[in-house]
Amino acid sequence: METMGDRTTLLETGRLPQSADREDPATAAEEARHREAAACGDIESMSILGSLLLRRGDLDGAEPYLRKATAEGDRAAANNLGVLLHQRGYADEAAGWWRIAAVAGSAAAAHALGRHHRERGDEPAAEYWLRQSAEQGHTLGAYALADLLEHRSDVTAERWMRTAAERGHREAAYRLARSLERRAAETREAVTGVTPLPRQQGTDPLRSRAGAAAGFARAGTETGSPRPGTETGSPRPGAVPDTGSRILGGSLLAEAEQFYRQAAARGHRRAALQLGEILERRGDLKEAGRWYLTSAKDGEARAACALGFLLRDAGDEDSAAVWWLKAAQDGDGNAANALGALHAERGETQTAERWYRAALDAGDVNGAYNLGLLCAGQKRGRQAEQWYRRAAYAGHREAANALAILLMQAGDTSGAEPWFSKAAEAGSVDAAFNLGILHAGREDEQTAFKWYERAAAAGHTEAALQVGIALLRADDRRGAERHLRCAAGGGSAEAAYRLAALLDQGTRREDVVLGQAAGGRTECEEWYERAAELGHRRAQVRMGMFAAARDDVVAAARWYRAAAEAGSLGGAFNLGLLLAREGSEPEALVWWTRAAEAGHGRAALRLALLHARRGALPEAQNWCAKAVSYGPAEVSERAARLSEALQQELTA
Numbered sequence: 001m002e003t004m005g006d007r008t009t010l011l012e013t014g015r016l017p018q019s020a021d022r023e024d025p026a027t028a029a030e031e032a033r034h035r036e037a038a039a040c041g042d043i044e045s046m047s048i049l050g051s052l053l054l055r056r057g058d059l060d061g062a063e064p065y066l067r068k069a070t071a072e073g074d075r076a077a078a079n080n081l082g083v084l085l086h087q088r089g090y091a092d093e094a095a096g097w098w099r100i101a102a103v104a105g106s107a108a109a110a111h112a113l114g115r116h117h118r119e120r121g122d123e124p125a126a127e128y129w130l131r132q133s134a135e136q137g138h139t140l141g142a143y144a145l146a147d148l149l150e151h152r153s154d155v156t157a158e159r160w161m162r163t164a165a166e167r168g169h170r171e172a173a174y175r176l177a178r179s180l181e182r183r184a185a186e187t188r189e190a191v192t193g194v195t196p197l198p199r200q201q202g203t204d205p206l207r208s209r210a211g212a213a214a215g216f217a218r219a220g221t222e223t224g225s226p227r228p229g230t231e232t233g234s235p236r237p238g239a240v241p242d243t244g245s246r247i248l249g250g251s252l253l254a255e256a257e258q259f260y261r262q263a264a265a266r267g268h269r270r271a272a273l274q275l276g277e278i279l280e281r282r283g284d285l286k287e288a289g290r291w292y293l294t295s296a297k298d299g300e301a302r303a304a305c306a307l308g309f310l311l312r313d314a315g316d317e318d319s320a321a322v323w324w325l326k327a328a329q330d331g332d333g334n335a336a337n338a339l340g341a342l343h344a345e346r347g348e349t350q351t352a353e354r355w356y357r358a359a360l361d362a363g364d365v366n367g368a369y370n371l372g373l374l375c376a377g378q379k380r381g382r383q384a385e386q387w388y389r390r391a392a393y394a395g396h397r398e399a400a401n402a403l404a405i406l407l408m409q410a411g412d413t414s415g416a417e418p419w420f421s422k423a424a425e426a427g428s429v430d431a432a433f434n435l436g437i438l439h440a441g442r443e444d445e446q447t448a449f450k451w452y453e454r455a456a457a458a459g460h461t462e463a464a465l466q467v468g469i470a471l472l473r474a475d476d477r478r479g480a481e482r483h484l485r486c487a488a489g490g491g492s493a494e495a496a497y498r499l500a501a502l503l504d505q506g507t508r509r510e511d512v513v514l515g516q517a518a519g520g521r522t523e524c525e526e527w528y529e530r531a532a533e534l535g536h537r538r539a540q541v542r543m544g545m546f547a548a549a550r551d552d553v554v555a556a557a558r559w560y561r562a563a564a565e566a567g568s569l570g571g572a573f574n575l576g577l578l579l580a581r582e583g584s585e586p587e588a589l590v591w592w593t594r595a596a597e598a599g600h601g602r603a604a605l606r607l608a609l610l611h612a613r614r615g616a617l618p619e620a621q622n623w624c625a626k627a628v629s630y631g632p633a634e635v636s637e638r639a640a641r642l643s644e645a646l647q648q649e650l651t652a
Helices: 028-039 043-056 059-071 075-088 091-103 107-119 123-135 139-151 157-166 170-192 243-265 269-282 285-297 301-313 317-329 333-345 349-361 366-377 381-393 397-409 413-425 429-441 445-457 461-473 477-489 493-505 509-514 523-533 537-549 553-565 569-581 585-597 601-613 617-630 633-651
Strands: none
Touching: 028 043, 043 059, 043 075, 059 075, 075 091, 075 107, 091 107, 091 123, 107 123, 107 139, 123 139, 139 157, 139 170, 157 170, 157 243, 170 243, 170 269, 243 269, 243 285, 269 285, 269 301, 285 301, 285 317, 301 317, 301 333, 317 333, 317 349, 333 349, 333 366, 349 366, 366 381, 366 397, 381 397, 381 413, 397 413, 397 429, 413 429, 429 445, 429 461, 445 461, 445 477, 461 477, 461 493, 477 493, 477 523, 493 523, 493 537, 523 537, 537 553, 537 569, 553 569, 553 585, 569 585, 569 601, 585 601, 585 617, 601 617, 601 633, 617 633
């Protein structure tokens, strides 16, 4: 008969339990009944009574019953006697009884015996008994066997981990999910050809970036929010993902999510954290927040920190600060950095510094980096350099970039270059761009292009613009267009303007009519408009010209005026032409004067003609002289002829 003691299990933490795995009697009366039956020599009642007393912690009371039942051949009693002896500290004697029970077919005893051998370093014996237990369907036996095989990098470990997980073992479900998630990441890496960069935890996303040397990318925070997880790399330009691999990666991640859910539902706080992270990446913020909250309430500091970021993003800074404080007090450096950033935003620099130091004390090198940012913002350059240097020596790539910028500002180019290189090699996109600027300043265009291209491949907008410009100079229109599109899509007004100009050059005049985009506009006009909306003055002038060609005076005036007010001489001149044509000559005079006084030859010539027509010949002569000096050649020639005519008129 299969007795209840055969289902004795070990706790997930690896301790032997305080009980056998028979169900507790519903009432004390039932226990009394087993006592009475045991007194009459009933072996099963002795075994049951011994297990009940063992579960209660009454080792002295349980031992006689278990020994007597064991002597009569009850294998459940032998297993539970082993449990009792193990609790008393007699591990070898306990193993002897477990062996007897295991040989008799007890899966629980085989599991306990396997754990006993593993603790003593006898892995072959441990594997034998754990396998016996697992193959009999014992959940903890399957988990312990998987753990042993995984330690030895045995490929069959996942099979047993999956078996344990599917039978409800929460730690097995969590570990299986982690393994599946790693494989999904490896699959993505195989598809993109890019190894994910290690995440520098605790980077301060709230601080404004430090000031930079002229032309150099700013020394700022790491890309992305400092949530638990890894920083992913960018795919190589032109890489063509394999559809099968992409589907496989997604399938693995979906399966990982399923097992995280299983473990989290059973109270596994790290599984709840990982599940929240997957959901957050997918955009399911509400459900992610619920799992973060569950994990945080169970004491997971990283979940409390992540919950704080979700609340901050939702606009609830006060609640975010509460969870960051809880996480920081539990030693989470990321949360301490977030608190520091929050106080820095509020101008509470002393409190911010205290939290950044707390982050550093917690082992988070971003604390030193953020202290550098804080000092730089307060113009404490010497202290900023010290903190940046400390973080940079610890491998913080953006601190290395920031340190290099400080050295550049101080004129130490030779000292800055190694730090830019170190940061760039570690994956800092800004540092790669800055190296491009550095080499361009030395007129080493080839090396500059290499670094610009590297930064552009990682998504740096300004680097893509520089690559596009270089390719334009090399007459590689296709390559230039590709990079200019990337930069323009990233928000670069200059790239949008240059892309529009490139497309404009390639548009035949008949195509303006035959190949119009929806709404009667060509693609080049759409890019001009995007650049104009971003404040690009030359693009605004072009948009004014497009509108004027369509006789849309209102739109033309709006674009010309925007350019003129931003300082565009061409915009001021064209606005004057438009106003003059519409009968607003006095206002046109104002804009032509502004342009001419700033050196615009055509505006000066217009003023000369206007004053000549009004009979103000000396004034006209004065503007003619300026037009001659300003140019261009055509304007100078016309102004010279007009000046000569005015001179003849004045001397007549």
